[in-house]
Amino acid sequence: MEKGNYSLVTEFILIGLTDDSELQLPLLFLFLNIYLVTVLGNLGMIILITLSSHLHTPMYYFLCSLSFIDLCQSTVITPKMMLNFLSEKKIISYPECMTQFYFFAFFGISECHMLAVMAYDHYVAICHPLHYSFMMSYQVCSWLVSAVYVLGFVGATSHTGCLLRVLFCKENKVNHYFCDLLPLLKLSCSSTYVNEVMALVFSTFNILFPAMTIICSYVFIIASILKIQSTRGRSKAFNTCSSHIAAVGVFFGSLAFMYLQPSSVSSMDQGKVSSIFYTIIVPMLNPLIYSLRNKDVKIAIKQLIERII
Secondary structure, three states, X not given: OOOOOOOOXXXXXXXXXXOOHHHHHHHHHHHHHHHHHHHHHHHHHHHHHHHOHHHOOHHHHHHHHHHHHHHHHHHHHHHHHHHHHOOOOOEEEXXXXXXXXXXXXXXXXXXXXXXXXXXXXXXXXXXXXXXXXXXXXXXXXXXXXXXXXXXXXXXXXXXXXXXOOOOOOOOOEEOOOOOOHHHHHOOOOOOOHHHHHHHHHHHHHHHHHHHHHHHHHHHHHHHHHOOOOOHHHHHHHHHHHHHHHHHHHHHHHHHHXXXXXXXXXXXXXXXXXXXXXXXXXXXHHHHHHHHHOOHXXXXXXXXXXXXXX
């Protein structure tokens, strides 16, 4: 039998968050509301930044990219999950499963590095304001965003390519609400050593490297904030930073809990709860945290409404 991407399993069954029938409808309405807020928030930010000329700065260029990533990431996961709340069989075909995993990995890895890029942008803006226009020129911003998507492409392609070589013979029940790497590997009837090593290496790089970049950036930012003489200015800066750090902490903390734990101590039921944060909750919160608390965004919204009226 040839090993390539041949598989006896032609479809998988997604077990989902719970098999309790009484919870299916409440969960459907909960995640439907979350998804609507996510779509409206992120799509609204993309449109607002595109139409408002005074938001055409590096900070909002990165924010627009983050909104696009969050919108796509949520769309890859949430609609299928909601559909399964209404379905008894909860079936996903093998090609559809691999496709979902590819785009989940692509946008997930891209978000990790985009958050790091945004933290670096905040660091340059606060710690090196006189050199900001040079250090964050249009060309530099384009390179950074391109690098983010290249890393996402390389990671997703590598993971999916290795996953296509894994054989699934009999067991097809995925203990998750979407096609994620670790629950899929648990169903394999062939060796997954290469996949596990690659998952550990890529997860370490894509989680720890951006996390360390963010931590270092905010250490320098906080040090600069402490030098601000005005108590009001210092308090405002701290409030902004604390909300950013909280969002980043939830995202990277839930990712690390899922992918950096030894397989011997990890629990898929706990992993499912953890993955809700980085696949569903954080994409909803990001536009609220990074945008609606921002004075420039509020002014842009007001101007856009006045223009429409």
